[in-house]
Amino acid sequence: MQNRPLILKLLSAAIVFGAWEIAGRIPVSYAFPTFLETMEALVRMTLDGSIFQAYAETLKPLVLGVAISAFLGITLGLWIGLSSWFDWLFSPIFVVMQAAPLAALIPILVMAYGIGLTSKIFVVCIMAMPVIVLNTSSAVRNTPASMKEMAHSFLAKDRDVLLKIILPAASPIIFSGLRLGISAGFIGAILSELKITPTGVGDIITYSRSIADYPSMYAAIFSIILLAVVFLNLLEKLENYLFEGNNRGYASD
Amino acid sequence: MTVFGYRLPAMSSLLVWGLLWEIIGRLGLTFFIPPLSEVIGTLFEIIGTPAFLKALSETSYAFFSGVTISIVVGIPVGILMGKSRLLDELLLPWVNIFLSAPLTALVPVLMVLFGFGMTSIIITTTLFAIWIIILNARAGVMQINRSLVEMGRSFGASPLDAFFKIYLWAALPEILGGVRIGIIRAVKGVIIGQLLISIVGFGALFELYSSNFLMSHFWAVLIVLFALAFSISELLAYLERRVAYYAAKR
Amino acid sequence: MKGIIVAMPQTEATMKKQTSAAPDSAVSVRNVSKNYGTVEALKNLSLEFPRGQLTSLLGPSGCGKTTLLKIIAGLLQPTSGRIEVNGAEVEGPGPDRAFVFQDFALLPWASVIRNVAFGLELRGVAKSERESIAERYIRDVGLTGFEHSYPHELSGGMRQRVGLARALSVDAQVLLLDEPFSAVDEQTRRKFQEDLLSLVKHENKTFIFVTHSIEEAVYVSDQIAILLPRPSRVSEIIRPTGFRHKDVDSIRRDPEYLDIVDQIWASLRSYVE
Numbered sequence: 001m002q003n004r005p006l007i008l009k010l011l012s013a014a015i016v017f018g019a020w021e022i023a024g025r026i027p028v029s030y031a032f033p034t035f036l037e038t039m040e041a042l043v044r045m046t047l048d049g050s051i052f053q054a055y056a057e058t059l060k061p062l063v064l065g066v067a068i069s070a071f072l073g074i075t076l077g078l079w080i081g082l083s084s085w086f087d088w089l090f091s092p093i094f095v096v097m098q099a100a101p102l103a104a105l106i107p108i109l110v111m112a113y114g115i116g117l118t119s120k121i122f123v124v125c126i127m128a129m130p131v132i133v134l135n136t137s138s139a140v141r142n143t144p145a146s147m148k149e150m151a152h153s154f155l156a157k158d159r160d161v162l163l164k165i166i167l168p169a170a171s172p173i174i175f176s177g178l179r180l181g182i183s184a185g186f187i188g189a190i191l192s193e194l195k196i197t198p199t200g201v202g203d204i205i206t207y208s209r210s211i212a213d214y215p216s217m218y219a220a221i222f223s224i225i226l227l228a229v230v231f232l233n234l235l236e237k238l239e240n241y242l243f244e245g246n247n248r249g250y251a252s253d
Numbered sequence: 254m255t256v257f258g259y260r261l262p263a264m265s266s267l268l269v270w271g272l273l274w275e276i277i278g279r280l281g282l283t284f285f286i287p288p289l290s291e292v293i294g295t296l297f298e299i300i301g302t303p304a305f306l307k308a309l310s311e312t313s314y315a316f317f318s319g320v321t322i323s324i325v326v327g328i329p330v331g332i333l334m335g336k337s338r339l340l341d342e343l344l345l346p347w348v349n350i351f352l353s354a355p356l357t358a359l360v361p362v363l364m365v366l367f368g369f370g371m372t373s374i375i376i377t378t379t380l381f382a383i384w385i386i387i388l389n390a391r392a393g394v395m396q397i398n399r400s401l402v403e404m405g406r407s408f409g410a411s412p413l414d415a416f417f418k419i420y421l422w423a424a425l426p427e428i429l430g431g432v433r434i435g436i437i438r439a440v441k442g443v444i445i446g447q448l449l450i451s452i453v454g455f456g457a458l459f460e461l462y463s464s465n466f467l468m469s470h471f472w473a474v475l476i477v478l479f480a481l482a483f484s485i486s487e488l489l490a491y492l493e494r495r496v497a498y499y500a501a502k503r
Numbered sequence: 504m505k506g507i508i509v510a511m512p513q514t515e516a517t518m519k520k521q522t523s524a525a526p527d528s529a530v531s532v533r534n535v536s537k538n539y540g541t542v543e544a545l546k547n548l549s550l551e552f553p554r555g556q557l558t559s560l561l562g563p564s565g566c567g568k569t570t571l572l573k574i575i576a577g578l579l580q581p582t583s584g585r586i587e588v589n590g591a592e593v594e595g596p597g598p599d600r601a602f603v604f605q606d607f608a609l610l611p612w613a614s615v616i617r618n619v620a621f622g623l624e625l626r627g628v629a630k631s632e633r634e635s636i637a638e639r640y641i642r643d644v645g646l647t648g649f650e651h652s653y654p655h656e657l658s659g660g661m662r663q664r665v666g667l668a669r670a671l672s673v674d675a676q677v678l679l680l681d682e683p684f685s686a687v688d689e690q691t692r693r694k695f696q697e698d699l700l701s702l703v704k705h706e707n708k709t710f711i712f713v714t715h716s717i718e719e720a721v722y723v724s725d726q727i728a729i730l731l732p733r734p735s736r737v738s739e740i741i742r743p744t745g746f747r748h749k750d751v752d753s754i755r756r757d758p759e760y761l762d763i764v765d766q767i768w769a770s771l772r773s774y775v776e
Contacts, residue, residue: 008342016347031365092264099437099486100479101444104455107463108471112285150608153576153596154622154673164625168612186355187445194357195448205361214365221362225354232353243612 033215041215042223050204051223057200058224061117062189065124066182073129073181074174077136081170082162091137097130103188106195120192127188128181135177139170172243179235186228287469296473304458305474311454315371316443319378323435327383328428331390335424341391352384356442360449374446374453381442382435389431393424426497433489440482529554529677529709530575535584537570543734544570547584550737552677556725557703557710561717561767563774567735568713569605569681575711576602576679588677598626601670603680607662609654615641616650618665622673633672640668644698660691677709684719692719697751699723717771721763722754729767731774738770 017035024034033041045051079086080094106123113119143166151165193202201224208217271289278288299305334341334348359380363373401423405415447456455474462471530552537545544567552558560568573579575586577596586593588600601622609618616637617624623633641650644664654662663683670678684692700723703710714720720727727741746757754760 005342008339009346012343012346015343029366088261088263089266089269092267093270095264096267096479096483099440100482101441103441103445103448104459104475104478106448107459108285108475111463111466112283144608146604146606146608147610149573149578150602150604151625153578153600153602154625154669155596155598156625160625164621165610168610183353183355187357190355191357191445191448194361201358205358209361209365217361217365221358224358225350228355229350229353233349 031212031214033218037215038218038222041213042219045204045216045219045223051201051220054200054204054220055227058189058193058202059200061120061124061192062185064117065121065188066128066185068121069125069128069132069181069185070178072125073132073177074136077133077174077177078140080133080137081140082166087137087141090133094130094133097126098134102126102130103191106192110196115197119196120189123192123196124185124188127191128185131184132174132177132181135180136170136174139173139177140166143169172239175239175243179232179239182235183228183232186224190224285468287472292469292472292476295469296476299470299473300477304461308454308458308474311371312443312447315374315378315446315454316439318375319443320382320436320439322375322379323382323386323439324432327386327431327435328390331387331428331431332394332420332424334387334391335394344387345391348384348387351380352388356380357445357449360446364450369450369452371453373450374443377446378439378442381445382439385438386428386431386435389427389434390424393427393431394420396427397423426493429493429497433486433493436489437482437486440485444478527554528552529589530711531587532571532575533585533587535571535574535581535586537567537574537579538582545574545581546734546736548736549584550728550740552709552711553726554709555703555707557699557712557723558726558728559712559714559720559724560728560730561714561720562730562735563732563771564715566730566732566774568715568730571730571735572679572681572711572713575677576600578602598673599675600677600679601673601675603663603666603670603678603683605682605685607654607666607686609662609665611654614651614653615646615657615665618654619668619672622669626673636672637668640672641665643671644668658691660687660695663687663695671706675708677711680710680712682713682715685715696723700751717764717767718755721760721767727763727767729770741767 021035024032024037027034042051076090080090081087103123105126106119109119109122113122147165147169148161151161156164190202193199194205198206201220204220205217208214208220274286275289277283278286278291330344334344356377360373360377363376367373367376397420401419402415405419410418444455447454448459449456451457451460455478458474459471461467462474528551532548532550532552535545535548536543548571550571560571562568570579574581575588575593577586577593577600588597610621613621616634619641620628620633620637623636624630628636638650641647644667646661646664646668649657649661654665657665663686666683670680684695687695696719699710699712702708703723703725712720712723721743725742725747727743728737729739729741730736731738741763743759743763745759746754749757
């Protein structure tokens with residue numbers, strides 16, 4: 001049974017989608033379309049191109065917000081990891097942000113920056129940045145001491161230690177911080193489209209709901225979840241490929 | 254961080270940021286940031302009001318219901334997945350999907366299925382918390398040292414004994430870790446649910462304050478929320494260290 | 504006990520004896536103390552390391568062997584006292600010393616050849632030059648064919664060979680080895696010990712070797728310094744003489760080898776918890 005995992009995955013998908021189809025046919029609720037109706041709506045939106053237009057709109061704040069968070073977050077995280085003064089000053093803010101329900105800031109952001117792109121980018125940033133900063137700083141702080149010692153004993157300058165030891169050693173954790181940041185960014189992007197102004201995918205969801213076109217609404221939700229999951233899984237695969245063996249190779253194996 | 258040989262407490266820099274907030278507020282740079290002192294004054298005004306208490310109790314109700322469901326369902330499911338390969342292979346893909354899926358997108362579905370009310374918020378909270386709890390319970394059971402299992406068998410432990418006296422304890426550090434992360438996610442979930450279904454709890458309060466431009470009221474509620482969330486997460490981390498003291502030494 | 508000089512090192516008489524046995528010191532430790540807060544890790548410790556020989560620092564765990572080695576390496580600063588390498592005072596890491604780490608300290612993201620050449624890379628040696636030097640030492644430690652492997656693809660013993668090649672390739676006069684074989688298995692360790700003996704014979708370098716294995720210390724050393732803990736001090740210095748020139752296979756059967764092992768255990772056993 002070499003392909004047992006694959007068969008079971010397909011079986012598992014068949015069970016869930018089958019249950020969805022049956023529940024839709026009963027129907028359990030007037031607002032619960034069958035799986036096939038939903039897929040039909042998804043195909044229709046794909047063929048007439050409306051879903052691509054929607055994603056062009058949705059991905060704009062997501063991409064910009066993640067890019068800003070990545071740049072600021074990694075820079076700040078490096079500083080926090082390297083300097084105890086920065087650590088003292090900034091860490092508490094991000095620790096609190098990481099635990100706090102930052103979504104509650106959305107009404108204030110809307111009041112301050114309006115209902116346009118700026119607010120949405122802000123929402124993505126506040127969701128994505130804390131984990132990027134915290135991962136970067138703790139990765140820098142936890143660079144194996146023996147590797148830094150090794151570099152010093154072979155006469156490394158501070159710049160060498162940073163570029164040749166700390167950064168490569170920290171990069172797997174920084175990368176997974178980015179992945180978690182993107183995951184949180186997806187939540188933020190959709191939240192802002194549902195809460196602030198319906199645009200892009202959020203617009204399809206809201207509009208189809210208002211005209212009771214439930215298959216289209218479900219299809220839009222299905223597609224965004226599919227997109228996020230596939231993209232994040234690809235990132236994880238890339239991560240495993242890039243940093244294969246990076247966390248191994250020490251004596252303590 | 255040490256200054257002149259004196260160690261500054263870890264979170265003390267928040268005082269500096271509070272001071273900065275006060276200065277910016279006093280300078281009147283922006284309407285959206287009133288001085289911190291004013292916000293704290295408002296905080297004590299509103300903290301006993303019926304509107305605030307209602308929001309707090311509704312939110313707590315949704316939060317605790319969601320967390321309870323997540324724990325009661327999540328831990329057994331995770332343990333079963335760790336023990337049964339078939340179940341694991343059937344469920345794991347879905348757990349992973351929901352763990353990384355942007356769950357906010359599901360809230361509109363919950364709204365049309367379960368209405369604009371408490372049920373939808375409780376389900377949102379559960380959806381945010383449960384997957385990581387399942388995954389960690391599963392990981393905890395799977396990492397149990399083989400020799401510990403064999404020890405139980407060689408000393409003649411019954412399956413029930415083995416489960417309650419060995420497996421549960423051996424997996425406890427991971428299970429607790431999952432519960433802690435799950436609860437932190439539940440806090441975010443309950444707020445996101447209330448923001449989108451904004452007629453319940455703090456969601457309604459935010460709507461009221463922001464439509465009336467009551468800035469210091471808004472910030473006061475935010476401070477309470479953030480402080481609560483932070484305290485919960487610190488308390489859980491503390492409990493985890495106390496209970497799972499042996500985690501690092503296995 | 505024939506051929507053994509057992510000495511309390513800080514008395515005048517023994518200093519003379521040592522000087523007659525080892526006229527030229529590559530490394531001198533002079534009255535070094537190291538405190539961590541109120542804890543005295545090392546107290547007024549003095550020791551000479553003869554040029555071209557291997558000196559072991561041996562003692563129970565917590566006796567400060569590694570602390571002393573890292574002070575010699577310049578990775579730690581002594582609270583008081585001084586270290587001299589070839590007559591010059593040590594103020595930090597220098598090109599005259601190279602360190603071999605207990606946990607190897609290899610870069611997991613770098614290939615074997617980059618790891619071996621890393622010391623030269625930090626010194627700004629051009630890539631082609633440092634790689635040709637690295638290739639030579641990779642051959643010397645017996646890792647030919649693994650130049651482009653990564654540390655996680657190697658066994659523990661092979662990883663430490665990479666660490667050794669890295670230390671050799673910077674061509675330092677003093678090699679500092681911090682329990683280098685403690686993380687490899689017994690059989691690999693024996694092979695290492697034999698290889699170490701031939702290194703000492705053929706490379707004209709001074710070796711300082713920290714170990715907690717009595718047999719290992721006696722097997723490889725020209726001079727063994729026994730350190731006792733709390734606070735750490737040198738309790739005696741032993742110089743095996745009779746079997747040093749025998750071939751590697753007969754050392755462990757030499758009566759003097761067995762005597763020294765027993766004698767060291769007798770003086771250490773009361774310090775083992």
